[in-house]
Structure formats: C-alpha cells, structure tokens
Amino acid sequence: MSDAISPGDHLRSLRHARGLTREALAERAGLSPGVVKKVENGGSARIETLHALARALGVRTSRLFDAGPPAPAREEGRDLSLMPLRQAIAPAVTAGGPLGADAVEPAPDLAAIDRTAATIARAYYADTYATVAELLPPLIRSAHIAVRHYDHGPLHERALRLRGRVLQMAGRYLVQVRAYDLAHIALADAVRDCAGVRDRGGVAAAVYQQGWLLLRQGRFDEAERVSVRTADETEPRISRATRDDLGAWGKLLMHASSAAARNNRPQEARDMLRLARTAGTALGGATARDDGSWGSFDWRTVAYQAIENHMVAEHPRRALALAERMPVAARHGVRFGRRHLLDVAQAHARLGQSDEAFGVLAALHRETPEWLRHQHLAADVAREARRARRRPLTKEQRLVAAALDAQ
Structure with a gap:
C-alpha cells in the first residue's frame, strides 16, 4: 500500500x-x-x-496536489491513432541511436520542410486535424534526417531551427488532443533545438505551448515560472519591438496570468495582465499573429484573459460585464475569440441563464465544430446549463448537448 x-x-x-x-x-x-x-x-x-x-x-x-499514484486511466500509449506520431517523436533506440537513423536518404530539401510546416500551421488553424495528423509524422522524420545530414555550419543551424518549429507544432497538436506525455517530449526537444541556435522566438513559442500543457495538467506553479522566466528573457524593447516580438512576449504573460489565477494568486495574475497590456498597447490596433506557434495577440487577448480570470475566481457577473464592453465582432462568430466565448457561456450557465449559454455553444458548434469537440469546458458548460434549465431542452439545444456528449 x-x-x-x-x-x-x-x-x-x-x-x-x-x-x-x-x-x-x-x-x-x-x-x-x-x-x-x-x-x-x-x-x-x-x-x-x-x-x-x-x-x-x-x-x-x-x-x-501530490505525486502519489494516479487513478486508473486510459493508457495513452495504446491509442493507435497516435502511433505514427509516437514513432516519429519517441522512436525506439539502441546503443547506436534511434531505429532508422542509419537509413540512406537523399539530401533533405529544407525549403520543402518549411513549406510543409506552413501547410500544417494553416490546417491546424482551420481545425483540419486529420490533415495535421497525417502530415506531421513524415515531416518530423524529415526534420530529424535534415539535422543529421547537415551536421555543421549554417545549414545545420537552419535544420535545427526548422526541427524546433516542427516539434513545437507537434506539441501544440498533441496538447489539443490530450496526449500530454508525448506533447511534453516534443516541446522539450523543441526548446532545446531553438535554444541551441539562439532562436529566442522559437524558444518563446515552445515554452508558450509548454505552459498550455502544464495548465492542462494542473501544474500551475511550473506553468507560471516557465512563462515568467521566458518572458523576462525575451522581453522586447518596446520602441523597437516587432509585432512577433510583442505577440510572443504578450502570450507568455497570458499563460503566467492564467496559471497564477488558477493557483489562487490573484495579485500576481493582475500584475502579469498589466505587463501584457503594455504589449497590446504597443501594437495599437494591429494584431500580432503566428499560426504555427502562439496564434494571435492584441489588446483583446488581454481583455479575454481578464474575463477568464474572473471566471476562475467565481465572478460570473464581472466576467459578463467586461465581455459586454468588447466589440460585437469580437464576441460573436470569430475564431480569434472562441475560447473567450466559452467563458461567456459558462458565466451565463453559472447565473442560471441556460438559453444564453446554449446560444453561445450553438454558435460555436455551427462555426467550429471540430475545435469545440476537443474542449472539455464546452461539455461542462452544456451540462451546467442543462441543470439550470427548468424546461425541456429545445431541439437545437439537444443537438448541441449530444454533439458535446453532455446529455
């Protein structure tokens, strides 16, 4: 025992x-x-x-939390749909190295690897996860081959930079589908590759995804520390910062704030938001965007995080009041704010406003069903809204609940 x-x-x-x-x-x-x-x-x-x-x-x-024995759970390694990714990210090894490492290959085409990575980034952003799952394993293998083939000089650095980006994208996808252990391997390797070639943007992107992973696992202390440390290391000089610099820095601060809020550190959460607001203000009305790593960032991102933090603190009325101040275009029908809309739906459910909660879920289901079905929060909101409803669900509400498996 x-x-x-x-x-x-x-x-x-x-x-x-x-x-x-x-x-x-x-x-x-x-x-x-x-x-x-x-x-x-x-x-x-x-x-x-x-x-x-x-x-x-x-x-x-x-x-x-404690590092005690976990409760019985699904064996992640038995998910056959992830087998190609598992073999590419965590191959079997011998004393001579990974299996297949000695295979004879033609000279890798780094430009082709870069183009395929861009294709995967677009597919991920479009929620075409089948395409992502199909293209990632051969792309990771190609990136490994490129690093071994170009073993020194500028081409070696370029290959490492590319592999870091590819592994970061793999980690992002794996967190989305909740293959956490495999995601951790990919993201740790991505950080090492990017750090090895002094790619600060690549390190920031990989640590950002790692922060998301740690939040999903409830590792709030670590999520806050890695996000804050990397934000400190990559803090741009505002007057000279590019959009990418500001976006990566701002998104790291978002994860730091989210982790602090979930860890009952509200003052620290507010401090991180104030810093992130600096990045949002520096962008003016522009949006920083990198579909292949940290996504999108602008002033709305900071407001969305503030709303999420209100929900974590069980303040649904404050969350809705702040959400009502957001532009209508940011509150309805856009992918950029869809995670925020789940917070809005949850706030309505907490206040017993089941029709409003189901209305937000229905709009998200019509626009982005593949993304929505991977969001456990959506199913939780649907169940909460159903409990709050005194009348039978409408036909549309039943369809949404069924799609989320929240009956």
Whole structure:
C-alpha cells in the first residue's frame, strides 16, 4: 500500500488546521458538503473543484496536489491513432541511436520542410486535424534526417531551427488532443533545438505551448515560472519591438496570468495582465499573429484573459460585464475569440441563464465544430446549463448537448 499523501489528505489536514467543519468549508467554496467528503475520502475531483476548495482555505491550488499514484486511466500509449506520431517523436533506440537513423536518404530539401510546416500551421488553424495528423509524422522524420545530414555550419543551424518549429507544432497538436506525455517530449526537444541556435522566438513559442500543457495538467506553479522566466528573457524593447516580438512576449504573460489565477494568486495574475497590456498597447490596433506557434495577440487577448480570470475566481457577473464592453465582432462568430466565448457561456450557465449559454455553444458548434469537440469546458458548460434549465431542452439545444456528449 502506498504512503503517498492524496489531495484529500491535504484537504482534510488544511481544513482541520483552520478549525472548519466540512459544512463550513463547503459553504465557503460554494460546494456541497458531499463534494468535500468525497474529495477527502480519496474521490476524484475536477481542477475547478480543487481550485474552489483551495481558494476557500486561502492556499495555492498546488498545495492540494501530490505525486502519489494516479487513478486508473486510459493508457495513452495504446491509442493507435497516435502511433505514427509516437514513432516519429519517441522512436525506439539502441546503443547506436534511434531505429532508422542509419537509413540512406537523399539530401533533405529544407525549403520543402518549411513549406510543409506552413501547410500544417494553416490546417491546424482551420481545425483540419486529420490533415495535421497525417502530415506531421513524415515531416518530423524529415526534420530529424535534415539535422543529421547537415551536421555543421549554417545549414545545420537552419535544420535545427526548422526541427524546433516542427516539434513545437507537434506539441501544440498533441496538447489539443490530450496526449500530454508525448506533447511534453516534443516541446522539450523543441526548446532545446531553438535554444541551441539562439532562436529566442522559437524558444518563446515552445515554452508558450509548454505552459498550455502544464495548465492542462494542473501544474500551475511550473506553468507560471516557465512563462515568467521566458518572458523576462525575451522581453522586447518596446520602441523597437516587432509585432512577433510583442505577440510572443504578450502570450507568455497570458499563460503566467492564467496559471497564477488558477493557483489562487490573484495579485500576481493582475500584475502579469498589466505587463501584457503594455504589449497590446504597443501594437495599437494591429494584431500580432503566428499560426504555427502562439496564434494571435492584441489588446483583446488581454481583455479575454481578464474575463477568464474572473471566471476562475467565481465572478460570473464581472466576467459578463467586461465581455459586454468588447466589440460585437469580437464576441460573436470569430475564431480569434472562441475560447473567450466559452467563458461567456459558462458565466451565463453559472447565473442560471441556460438559453444564453446554449446560444453561445450553438454558435460555436455551427462555426467550429471540430475545435469545440476537443474542449472539455464546452461539455461542462452544456451540462451546467442543462441543470439550470427548468424546461425541456429545445431541439437545437439537444443537438448541441449530444454533439458535446453532455446529455
């Protein structure tokens, strides 16, 4: 039997130290006493639930986590659809190196690798994940071959830079489909490649994706630290900064803010937002964009993060009030703000406004169904909105709930 301390053990210890009953803690956290009892008895809990409990106790969410044995889960390595990517990113190795490393190949075409990477970036942004999954494995193998073939000089540096970009894109896709362990390997290798050729933009992009991965895993302390450290290392001189410089820096600060908010560090979250607002202001009305790495950044990104932070702190009315101040074009029907729209839908659901919540989900489902089905938050919002609704769901609402598997 393991002696590891579970989140429930931490929760019970902290509750006792503060002299709280389960009922009192549940009231502070806005949860039922049954949920507190379940967590303390070793039951599973969502990150959001642990965050609410940690906030009620006045501690970082990470205080409730421990490196104890995980609960039984799907074996990631058994997902056959990821097998080609797994073989390309984490190949079997012998004493002589990875299998296939000694294969005879023609001289790699670096320009062709670059063009294919651009194709994958466009496919990812268009939510054409089947194309991404098809093209990534051979592209990664080509990038590995290029680095081995051009083993010195400017072409070696160019090959490393390209491989770093390709692995960063692979990590981004793998986080989206929740293949976290494989994503970590790809992103760690991407950071090393880019750092090896002093590609600060490439390092920032890979660390940004790593921050997203760490947030998904609930590793808030690490997500904040890597984002802040890399933002400090890449902070541009505002008067001379390019759009890419400002975008990469701003997006790193967004992840730092998000991690701090989830870790019950609201002042630090606000500090990061203030810094990011500097980047957004420097862009004026322009948008910095790199579809192959950190996506898009402008003043709206900062506002979206502020709204998300309000939702993390359980302030749905504040979130909606800020969302209402956003331009209509940014609130309806655009991909740039779709993650933000999930926060808006969740705020409506929290306030019992089920029709409004389902309305946002329906619009997203019509416009971007492939992306939406990978968002666990969307299914959670649909379930919450359904519980809040006193009347039967409409036909459209039932279709959205079914598409999200939130019946």
